[in-house]
Amino acid sequence: MASATPSLPMPSDDDSLQIYFELLNWVVSNGGHLHDSVQIAKDESRGVHLQVKRDWKDGVPNDTHIIKTPLATTMSYFNVMDHSSAAEDSGALIAFSAHGLHFPQAFVDAVGPKEATIFFLIGQYLRGTEGFWYPYIRTLPQPGSLTTPPYYEGEDLQWLNGTSLLSAREQRMSLLKEKYEKGSVELRQAGFQSAEEYTWDLYLWAASMFISRAFSAKVMSGVFPEKELSEENFAVLLPLIDMGNHRPLAKVEWRAGKDDVAFVVLEDVTAGQEISNNYGPRNNEQLMMNYGFCIPGNPCDHRIVSLRAPPGSPLQVAKAHQVQMHPELAGETEDHYYVFNVFYPLLAPEMSMEHSIFSPALLDAVSVLAANNRELETLEITSQGIKIPSGYGNSRALLAALSQVIIELITHAAKLRASGEDLQTPTNLKQIHAKLYRDSQIMLSETALVIAAWTLNRARQHNFTGNWDETKRLLGAHMGQIPAGKFPDEVFSRLQVRILERQSLLKSNGELFTLGELPDLLPAEMRQSCKACFQDILSISENAIPMLSGSGGSSPFAFPMFLCLVVAVYTASQSAGSEGVQLPSRLSRWASFLLENYPPPPNDVAWAVEDEDDEHMLGLFDDVLEQMRTQNAGVFTKLAPYTGDWQKDDWWLSPNWLRWGWMIGEQECVQIPVDPLRLLAAGRGGQVRLSTETYLYVPGEEY
Template sequence: MASSEDKSSGHSLAAHKELVDWVAKHGGWIADSVTVAQDASRGVHMQVKADLSEAITKDTRVINTPLGVTMSYFNAIDYKCAKGDFSSHGVVFPREFIDAVGKEEATAFFLMGQFLQGERGFWHPYLRTLPQPGQLTTPLFFEEQDVDWLQGTGIPDASVFRYKDWVEKFDHSMSKLDELGFEGIESYTWDLYLWASTIITSRAFSPKVLSGAVEDSDLPEDSVPVLLPLIDLPNHRPLAKVEWRAGEKDVGLLVQENVAPGEEISNNYGPRNNEQLLMNYGFCILNNPTDYRIVKLGLPEDSPLGKAKARQVQMFPELAKNTDDHYYIFNIFYPLLAREGPMEYSVFSPALFNAIAVMQANERERKKIEITEAGISIPTGYGSGRNTLAVLAQISFELIAHIAHLQETTEGLPEEPSNLKQIFAQIYRNGQITLDKTALIISAWSILRAREHQRSESWQDIKVLLSEHMGRIPENHLSDEIMSRIRVRVLERQSLLTKNGELFRLGEIYSLLPEDMQEPSQKCFARILGQATSQRVPKLQTDPQALFALVVNLLAATRRSTQVQSKLSSRLTRWFDFLLEEYPPNVNTEDESDVLEQLGAYARNQNAGTWAEADGVSWLDDESGWLESKWLQWAWRVVNGEMVLIPLDPLQVLATGSPAMPKQAVLYVPQE
């Protein structure tokens, strides 16, 4: 397929027009309404003739490539059937070799053999228009100074993996040819194999384009790459509407949209992100609407997610064939999303979100994991917001780290790229940074709403809060178009979190009590904290989980007090009933706090039950269990499960580029 790699290849417009003539000689053609053209920005390309009086319309066949000029595995085996013949045109490999190495490798070596024929080869008019060895711009052809522009991204590791894989395949193929005594084996070099494999990766079509001429029983679903001269000439444009139509004698390229005079006719390789485009085709697209980042999750087999995935495969064995996890972070402009769906799923793929949800699940959430053929997830319902917020927090930390890492690895690079490879690498890197920043703004927004206790979920309050959130983004940091799209995404899609104010800092939890009970409770907490930390439990002051547990213990004792039960809000009452069901207080567990055990012992020795009454917390009596070790340890287990660590200032990285990620402990309390 034609790509931006051709723009610097040096192949002339004249050579491509000779290719058109060669294809026509064998029965193919391009439509009278189109022409092959060339310019500095698009290289050799196809466009509607500028002097045409009107646009070409949907279903116009603009290219017709006869099957006789296609190149594939079927040529390598001199395939013949009732429907059609595919000649090897003078390049013949032993059938033992073809069967031993497989269809893809046989095709690569067949392409090498045709290239080695030079001008006498049947496909020479086509092959000379392709980028030649040494002219390709995929990462496997990057020099050391070019690779520097890719540091910090996923491409270097992917390139190493592909290089090793191709080396193994090449060595295996060459060993087999040597074993068979193949003549001329010395001409089949590694450099030529690297070229041929890259050409196939970047230009080959699915074997379905040959379905009209190959018997169904001989046509596999994959593993038979097919080169289509002329049809691979148009450049890629994301979302271009085209169709490749297979026939008994030819393959046609049809446009499925109107194309005006003078406009380029584009092909569409599918919704490729810039990493795929650079790895496979050797170019990137600035502001690629179908860009997304593939996220790799570490997955130990004994982890909750590893166990859940193993169980899913046991339940649905066919899933073992699908090795793609679909863990993506989408460009804010990604156009192929479902029209309806949660706002967070429009940025983070559901598979990624649900996978992290399982990884971040607490004990009560893991008990409810749902495993279906469609996926693994934590079901929604009362109390499920904690898991969603834990996912958003974890994603935010990952985004902050990735942004900082990408920005750090640009240090020492020249101010401007010096060649085409570096230009594409810079586009790819900058696109990744922008993608991460927009995703971080979205995740930070959802966390901000969970921290907002004063505003309602009304349209007006949401708009004001969003304006304040967007106002924290440095001026000119992102384009107006991106900023506008973020606002639209937030305002037009329903969040997974429909309620504000479900995350509480330590001092905010008292707001759950009736107003007249808040100040006495805070005084009581402060007295206990002061007494304990100045005496025998100094670590209490620096242990966030223990501090939260102390407050939860106070609220739980309040909930059990018959004096004030009728005054408590339904939110507080329902929450503690829920906690008592999910965390039974009489369950023995190894998960205990030494700090709270020390506090309980100290409280008993000091007759601390009188402290509450002294501060006006008169509703707590001996029967409420206030400061009893059993209830302190119960509160510790509750906090261990219900606490969330969130970024203290997630948008700081936008202003400073600093990788610092201070965390803040907050407690999740669901809305009704």
Template structure:
């Protein structure tokens, strides 16, 4: 094995130049227009020569790696065919071991064996240019002080899970090597296994790069085969770089699909990786990563409506059972891989996440119409179903506020300067998470803010004024100018799932649904009941559901009154009819609410129905059902189903270090 001095020298430009010479001797090449370069910010990388006369064009094959220098499972088993052969190059793993362990572990132990060969190994010119054991920056290699920088994020849990999986696999493998009497198995240490596993997870390519010489049946994505490609794995990652790897019968090529100017770096593209994936798998993060997103875990209970709907989906479409990824994501505002017609809310919260939350927080009325297809489970768009959308946005907002508070509370080192590269990347990751969460909160609460606006127009100018007011709550300098611009673009250029403003009402706002000439008398009557009841049932004035029930009882009685109905707006009459249709008043019990039981006893004992006429509500006679025990019980259950608990002043989390999570009860009343 190499000394530390020798290992460190592998990161030099000289070592990479020798790698290129080695590749060339075996039939590979660099295009004449490119060279290997090195600088402090990008390390060793590939770039177009500075003195090249013109940009290199699309379809230029910039790198070419011969099949003979690739490393994969097929080398470990010494695969041979008429189309090509793959040599073991001196590492002979026992056949009994290969048959007993997974393909991934065969690849890992083969790489370990090649590393142990040191300078005698065939792949030495390649392996010496890789990060050596002790030089990797993924979280499994973080020290105690480094771990402090990622507390409160998803990284520690993910690291523990990976460590446990790899530890179990290593113990099984090393036990098997010992069992079959493999000489020198003691050199295959846990530290070397961690290194080899990390190298493969961070640098290996899809087995499809070998499709030019190996039959497709052996190259399935779930086959466990991974391929190391010396030289082609050298370029740095750049999100959205336009490149392609092409499999041939004698080599694999990296082809650029965009023009690159003289002196510019030629980048690889690992795919739309978020910073958590980059840190976990590759040991680095990108500041302002445009493809950043956060994975959300919902914790769905087995007997929940969503879990039952998923079971039903599998019954209808058995192939869905093979899809293990739920795609529950919160996107960065710069995330570019969105269809043009993606709804504004879905552009921030993946459709799978948003639809799942609507199902989880829908009421029974909405869930009766749940739509299940092969690709989604959702509450369909229909009159009255905006409740689930607003409930989902409220829950998302609470989660975002809680996560922001946790990141802030656990980021005690954020005022310190990172002491090493691990801490630098951890800081980039944490800061990216905070910016992502805060921008997503601004977008989520924008729709909730619209739902609270009852007296504003919905023209383009009205929306822009309302948006300016919403964003004025963001402290100056909290976001970069570019981020603020992207938030505005995301809101203004994409259509919201909710087409109308003003569908959430606080208690006193519900009276505005009545004609102006009925509002004062209705408020007086409500206050009359509240004052009388408050003397004997003090809990009523601190029980939002009970107070909302009184107002709903009043509005429904009014909506069913022959005298009042001709004067009411179409919105109110449609809503009243909708509630009566969806919640048939068939003996709803008062339930366990002590407040409602006491209130019912009070109003029945004092014949409170007569208060309506006394207070000027001439359209409600004693036979109208106003404050009838059955109607009260019915209204109580309706309110329980139709209420939405929204965050109160949610953007205070951008101003105050620990604003808490105060909730505001609102009743959902759909627009026409």
């Protein structure tokens, strides 16, 4: 089957179409039909296809039966069994003849219905002009002419390097080889004459025909009860109907009848227009793997993300628990981890912006892997999925997940660019489609990067209210980071629409902070004292502890100190008769939340963190603070009205409180990539330098 790449039609070559006219005559002679408005045509880009005749001025209206393929011409397992059946409604006898090819029952039982049908197609191919299906089989792509990945060799195979198609090809080839070898042995052992003619090349061809052209068992539902039509083991070839090219979102239907299967268009088709089939919402990888082509700008394109739950990880444990709770899920092997095209049309109206690009299962899974212990306490496990629920304090997991997703997107695009760096101009159809596929995969990751980076960008905007004018300015600056000409105009525009048209999963803006930004959350009267205190502590500790040299605001003690300060001020403000400063509602709620989820340290036991290197550095920092308390008392005096007595043993930066803050900092911080959109300017090669920055997460109030 050819791709549906738009092109001006070329004049038809009647000689090259003769075998298709003879196929039509054969179908009609067996009781089939092609609508009078439709003709078989051929052009350079679409190959052989069906189109409305140019002189058919009224076109073809909705609900027109374009083709009727008689059941007598179909090929399925029922032909292998030489089966006859009485139609349920009329009682008429429907014969599915084997037309002279009878396999030993021992062979059929050994390999099963699906494999037996593939071998049956080989046998009918070998019958040549004597075979009943000869008019149909000779119109199929012949062995050696296919363009699916199993047929890639030599230089063609290099075009798949670095893509997931390469491993998919190897897996399919291995599976098909295994099935062929089993079938070949069983056929010989059953004593079937000419078993040696059923070669690997013919098996690969026949299997490819069923993979690319077969229809589901439902097309036989007009004759057989559903219990006899196993979707897993039953596939049907429909001559003439399977001639149609694929067009994403084409509105068509296959209707099962008691004598035939009808191909019906559910939209108006104008004169001269191609009548397309619809193979379903296939992405370019599926189109390449099963049909040997892909579509530039395929609206249904999406990328499957390979994400494995490490043994013992929260995600793996949760999945095991999910199966225990819902045993019916034990047989499901596919995880729906997708990155979607920005034009993807099959979205629910209420779906969020992030979920319109990243499947909910993907973001939920990465969120679980990125969750801290506090967030995992809220984990929801149902038959529908495993997720960190939305709620106060849990957007940290979403932000951490998006950071991880961005790293995956950048890495994926860089890998594809690097593996394709030495490829030259495509020289044949396989290479052309392999390049289209590679380019489409890079586009998926790079456009998704823009969306993910937007949500993280909002998490860094502390004064962003979200009104229309501010949104336009912020979005303009965000999109302005994309190199000129990076995306086609329609893609660039669609990215903006996708951001503006859908609600975000992130309820609040400005939840990620550097140390320099945190004091602005404090009451105005204590901001300057806080900044001066922290600056003195970090400066002195840098000089005293060599491993902190040059750390400044990125010192590992910066966030733990702020956590200790906020809780100290909150605790002091809650004491009986306190006349001290009151924290803003956001910080007050956060401090209460922290104390609830991370119990304060006891006074009678010395705490220590698990990592020995961290504990050593904390010990050195303790010494610096203790020395400052005796020699630089003024550093803490100005904060005393807010924090309480700093001279007592359990003061706000005591060893135990500092370790409490240290452990919380490890749980509540998020590392996000620095300026991820600048990596869109990376050259053709795959070399990228990705750095991250650590931010403290302070939940907003809109939860």
